Every structure is written in C-alpha cells, then in structure tokens.
Amino acid sequence: MVAPAYASDTSGLDFQQFVEEFAGKKDFFVELASATLSVAGTALAVRSADEAFKASPEGKIQQALAKAMEPFEPSRPQDEVIQRPVMETLRQRIASWQQHATIIGGRYQSGKSVATEEALRGARGVVRFTIRSAEWTDRMCKHLGVDDEGLFKEVMRRAREKLKDFPDNLTKFPILLLEVPRTTTKGINLISSTAKDVATDKIGSAIHVIVSASSAAVALAFDAGGTERQEDIWVGDLTEEEAKEFLALHGHGNKWEDFVDACGFRIGNLAKACENLKKGMSLDNTKQEYQRLATVEVVRFMELQVHPKVTGREM
C-alpha cells in the first residue's frame, strides 16, 4: 500500500523509521507515563490527607483559629463612618480589659453595632456571632466550623497564645462579639451565663465577651451575675456636632436642622431618612413611619423573655 503523498510530504518522516525510533525510546515513554500517573496519584493522596485533616477536630480548630486571627474588618468602610467619642471609650475598655462582660446598650438604632465594630477595626482575635435563637451556642460552633463548645474554647485559648505574637494588638485577650438583634427576645439568660462562664481567667482561657444588644430591654435584662460582674457602655443619641457631621457626610449638611426636626438625634433614623430621600420619600413621611415603629418597639419590649417566663411586661 502506498501511503498518501501528503503524509510523507508534510511530516517529512518515514513511517518505518518512526516505528523504529519509538521502539528504541519505548522504555522512556513507559517511565514517563508511570511517573505522570504516580504524580497524579500522589497529588490525590495528598489532597485526601489534607481534606481528612481539615475535617478532623485539630484541623477545624486550626481553620477557626486562622480566621479569628485575621484583622477584624467592620462591615462598613472607614470613610463612611463618623468617629464618635464612645468608640474611644470602647477601645479603652477593650485595651484595659481584665474581666467581666461588656454590654453595649442604647436605644434601637443608636449606632451600637457600628461603634463596636469601629472600635475593633483591625484587632486580631475577634470572633463575631449574631444570636438569632435560644440554642445559639450550637449554631455559633457550627458557624465557626467546630464541633462543640469545648473546641470553641480551645480556639480561643490558642488565640490568646497567638496574640502574644502581636504586641501592638488592641487587646491581649480574644473577644467574642455577640450581636443580639431586637427580634431575639429569648435565651438572654443563656447569654448572661455563658458570658459569666468564659469571662474569668480560671484556666488561662479568659474571653472578653462583648454583647451588642439591639433592644435596650435586652441590655437591661442582661445579668452576668450582678452589676459588678459586667461593664455597661451606653451608646446615646448624637450630639448636635455629630449630627451635622453625619448629615454632611450624606450631602445634607445645610439641611441638618430639618432632618433632626423630623427624626431626632438617633443616628439610625437619620441614616434611614437619607436613604428614604434618595428613593423619593419625603422627610414628613419618614417621620410618620418612625411614630408607627415606636409602637412596635413597645410591644416587642413587653414580649421579652429573660427566664422561661415573659419578663418584659413586668419590667
């Protein structure tokens, strides 16, 4: 059989010659193939060993620890935040912390979360969790990727050790930042007892628990074992200067009095009014909306549960 002309023409290679050359190099090709396979096999083995480690308790601890040791990043960029004296108060409390939980209280939307996060900006050793149910400890562990509270405490114990490598860090102690939205009215006593439990340096594993409670009622109901066992920091309304600064940041510096007249000095209300205005809702309508929401807040307060019974109504 005659090979097609183009085959020999373009390849420039005699078929017989190619077979002979391949035969001569066969061992090399086989070796290459098996080497390639074993590289792939080794990669697979390494990968499954790596996955098995990550799934082990030790692997989970290390991953949670690495995350906790990253510099804390607030949800809001720094240039969108006005600095408030309460942030400095918080930083001082965090930097000089020795024991007991810190409760950040204040009216709904007074700026507690932003102030707390801003005070912690860049700090290492912070774990943040939002409590949405009475069984929050299990959920928190799941969220952190550890199996149980014992492993969580181990993460925090190691975080404290690691913080020694960062002498300039805001704090030498790990922080558990608990956000309690105002929709959470149950399980407050568990927060109190957990905070009390972890906030002592019994076994060299003290954790500074900071509770940012959306509802003032929750902050008031919090009890880490008597007032001497907790430090309360109140985030109040804006001062006139702060309100001007905030409204200037949103381009309404020249109309700050109108805003304050409609919403008062609560920063969240002013922020919402700015947002509403962008969407075409007048300041007057925003004011009416706030009056309606104030009623909802009273009802929520009355449903507050501290012990298994409804407590808010009594308060």
Ligand SMILES: Nc1ncnc2c1ncn2[C@@H]1O[C@H](COP(=O)(O)OP(=O)(O)OP(=O)(O)O)[C@@H](O)[C@H]1O
């Ligand atoms: N320092 C600040 N600089 C700029 N904007 C702020 C600041 N503090 C609060 N805000 C604005 O006010 C809103 C409410 O603030 P924040 O969520 O901190 O209040 P809060 O008291 O934690 O509210 P909640 O009671 O719902 O937990 C924020 O979404 C933001 O728009």
Ligand SMILES: [Mg+2]
């Ligand atoms: Mg909040």
